[in-house]
Amino acid sequence: MKYNKLGNSDLAVSSIGFGAMSLDVNQPLEAIALVQYAFGQGINYFDTADLYDNGANELLLGKAIKPFRKNIVLASKVGNRWRKDGSGWDWDVSPAYITQAIDNSLTRLQTDYLDLYQVHGGTNQDDFEAVVDTMEQFVKQGKIRYYGISSIRPNVFTKYCKESNIVSNMMQYSILDNRPEPYFPLFEQSNVSVIARGVLAQGVLVNKKAKCYLDYKEDEVANIQGQLKAYSQIHYLNEIILPLAYVLQQKEVSSALIGTRTVHQLDDILHAYRELSPLDFDVFEFRKSFYKDHIS
Ligand SMILES: NC(=O)c1ccc[n+]([C@@H]2O[C@H](COP(=O)([O-])OP(=O)(O)OC[C@H]3O[C@@H](n4cnc5c(N)ncnc54)[C@H](OP(=O)(O)O)[C@@H]3O)[C@@H](O)[C@H]2O)c1
Numbered sequence: 001m002k003y004n005k006l007g008n009s010d011l012a013v014s015s016i017g018f019g020a021m022s023l024d025v026n027q028p029l030e031a032i033a034l035v036q037y038a039f040g041q042g043i044n045y046f047d048t049a050d051l052y053d054n055g056a057n058e059l060l061l062g063k064a065i066k067p068f069r070k071n072i073v074l075a076s077k078v079g080n081r082w083r084k085d086g087s088g089w090d091w092d093v094s095p096a097y098i099t100q101a102i103d104n105s106l107t108r109l110q111t112d113y114l115d116l117y118q119v120h121g122g123t124n125q126d127d128f129e130a131v132v133d134t135m136e137q138f139v140k141q142g143k144i145r146y147y148g149i150s151s152i153r154p155n156v157f158t159k160y161c162k163e164s165n166i167v168s169n170m171m172q173y174s175i176l177d178n179r180p181e182p183y184f185p186l187f188e189q190s191n192v193s194v195i196a197r198g199v200l201a202q203g204v205l206v207n208k209k210a211k212c213y214l215d216y217k218e219d220e221v222a223n224i225q226g227q228l229k230a231y232s233q234i235h236y237l238n239e240i241i242l243p244l245a246y247v248l249q250q251k252e253v254s255s256a257l258i259g260t261r262t263v264h265q266l267d268d269i270l271h272a273y274r275e276l277s278p279l280d281f282d283v284f285e286f287r288k289s290f291y292k293d294h295i296s
């Protein structure tokens with residue numbers, strides 16, 4: 001496993017990250033075993049959010065990582081505040097709320113610090129200075145080591161890149177979604193790493209049935225699946241290599257954050273990842289044959 005520096009931090013995250021959102025909180029023993037297996041395979045970067053299962057995901061991850069907490073990069077997110085009646089959530093990044101939320105996340109995760117705390121989105125209406133001041137205070141208090149954002153909105157993440165000390169931006173990025181690409185120079189200049197999510201497009205780029213994705217119609221997605229399969233067969237490649245290579249070949253991307261539910265799925269990913277290094281094809285050139293440009 002390769003480990004990559006996250007922005008200008010001293011954190012090194014595994015090229016394959018573990019997205020905890022797909023863990024099944026109703027199957028805790030299996031979920032804990034999966035997390036521990038991932039760690040044993042060299043994955044050191046684990047991502048959750050207070051939003052997922054209304055805190056239950058953090059609770060579960062906290063149990064699973066307890067034996068090796070100090071050896072991993074632990075990330076969570078804040079900003080989506082569950083309503084008291086559990087009917088959904090509202091955006092809230094007020095200092096009062098975040099200050100309460102970080103302590104709740106730390107308690108659930110059974111730790112006294114997070115390596116990375118991410119603003120789970122963001123809007124132009126947020127009080128940017130107040131959010132950044134609060135994050136900086138958390139750093140001073142030792143509650144977090146670094147902060148980042150998870151945003152695909154250029155007007156939001158550009159401000160964070162230029163006017164705060166974020167080290168990362170989590171973005172949906174895959175063969176089917178190239179929207180982050182025009183901003184790579186900004187991230188490079190600002191020393192902000194991209195954490196790619198949605199790399200497998202919820203499994204559509206692996207073996208799931210084609211479905212509409214962004215402005216691709218179902219038959220277009222099916223056609224792309226066919227091309228990926230054919231290309232992989234001709235070049236004797238594991239089929240999961242192409243989606244992984246597509247994001248990991250970009251120097252701005254520090255980790256491909258993958259959500260897996262089973263050891264079998266994770267093994268498929270790791271198997272492909274281990275075959276990825278000696279790649280001698282240009283995945284971007286290949287993509288041109290079918291790519292629909294989402295950059296507007
Ligand atoms: N806004 C945000 O900040 C945000 C939003 C979404 C996700 N995330 C983070 O990103 C992580 C990844 O989530 P994602 O939405 O980007 O998911 P993803 O990695 O695109 O897809 C995950 C899904 O892909 C399928 N999959 C995984 N490995 C597979 C394999 N070997 N073979 C077949 N199918 C496979 C599984 O689907 P099945 O379960 O159907 O089998 C899994 O649930 C999350 O866990 C979370 O930490 C953050």
